[in-house]
Amino acid sequence: MAVYRSPARVPQAALPLRRITPSVLLMIVGGLIVLMTVTLTTVERPSGQAHGSAADAPVGAPGAPLSPQPGRGGSDSPAQxxxxxxxxxxxxxxxxxxxxxxxxxxxxxxxxxxxxxxxxxxxxxxxxxxxxxxxxxxxxxxxxxxxxxxxxxxxxxxxxxxxxxxxxxxxxxxxxxxxxxxxxxxxxxxxxxxxxxxxxxxxxxxxxxxxxxxxxxxxxxxxxxxxxx
Missing domain, CATH: 2.40.260.10 (Sortase)
Structure with a gap:
């Protein structure tokens, strides 16, 4: 499960706009990108709580082959x-x-x-x-x-x-x-x-x-x- 953590706000007075140079502006933009990155955390699965995905299928699977090749049986032909x-x-x-x-x-x-x-x-x-x-x-x-x-x-x-x-x-x-x-x-x-x-x-x-x-x-x-x- 992904948890989004909001980035801390940058105080407006910390970097007066009149003193910003191109190099400082580049540093600010880079910092904001880092702060706005989604943080992934591992959440333990509580007992009894469901947790799965589309990949979480069974039979032989997902992933396990149907082997030997199952085919039709011999003597009886029940309906579908x-x-x-x-x-x-x-x-x-x-x-x-x-x-x-x-x-x-x-x-x-x-x-x-x-x-x-x-x-x-x-x-x-x-x-x-x-x-x-x-x-x-x-x-x-x-x-x-x-x-x-x-x-x-x-x-x-x-x-x-x-x-x-x-x-x-x-x-x-x-x-x-x-x-x-x-x-x-x-x-x-x-x-x-x-x-x-x-x-x-x-x-x-x-x-x-x-x-x-x-x-x-x-x-x-x-x-x-x-x-x-």
């Missing part, structure tokens, strides 16, 4: 997902389509209050391939974002995904992990499975003020627990 609901932590969000960036990373949605799914990979509910992937921001400069409480998930928590046809698939969380972004284990997180699997990903850990993002990712692993409704 439309909404995510996680009752135990009060999350309910429309799902926006996300695509890979040129570096292979998956960005988070531009809207901090919405989650997004990797539209180039399996749909939630597909079996026999990599997991479906849903990501969201943890927070922003203005407050908590859609996945702020993802850290409060517990093993056994239910995650519901409604598709565009109105059917609801229920997944159950069976594992929660934190990984450093610079060593994100993409091969393990996106491993193929005979089950219909889902990954929920956001940022966590220490906030790196220089980079403008968190150093770690939180990944919730979930598997299909029930059919449609």
């Amino acid at each position: 997902p439309a909404e995510l609901s996680i009752p135990s932590i009060g999350v309910r969000s429309p799902l926006v389509d996300l695509a890979r960036q040129s570096d292979g990373a998956l960005p988070a949605p531009t809207d901090y209050q919405r989650a997004g799914w990797y539209a180039g990979g399996p749909m939630p509910g597909e079996r026999g391939g990599p997991p479906a992937v849903i990501v969201g921001h943890v927070d922003s400069d203005t407050g908590p974002a859609v996945f702020y409480r993802l850290r409060d998930l517990a093993v056994g928590s239910e995650v519901q995904v409604r598709d565009i046809a109105g059917s609801v698939l229920t997944f159950q969380v069976y594992r929660i992990e934190e990984y450093a972004k610079n060593t994100f284990p993409a091969d393990a997180v996106y491993a193929r499975s005979d089950r219909a699997e889902l990954r929920l990903i956001t940022c966590t850990g220490t906030f790196d003020r220089r980079a403008g993002s968190y150093r770690d990712n939180l990944v919730a692993y979930a598997a299909l627990a029930g059919g449609g409704s």
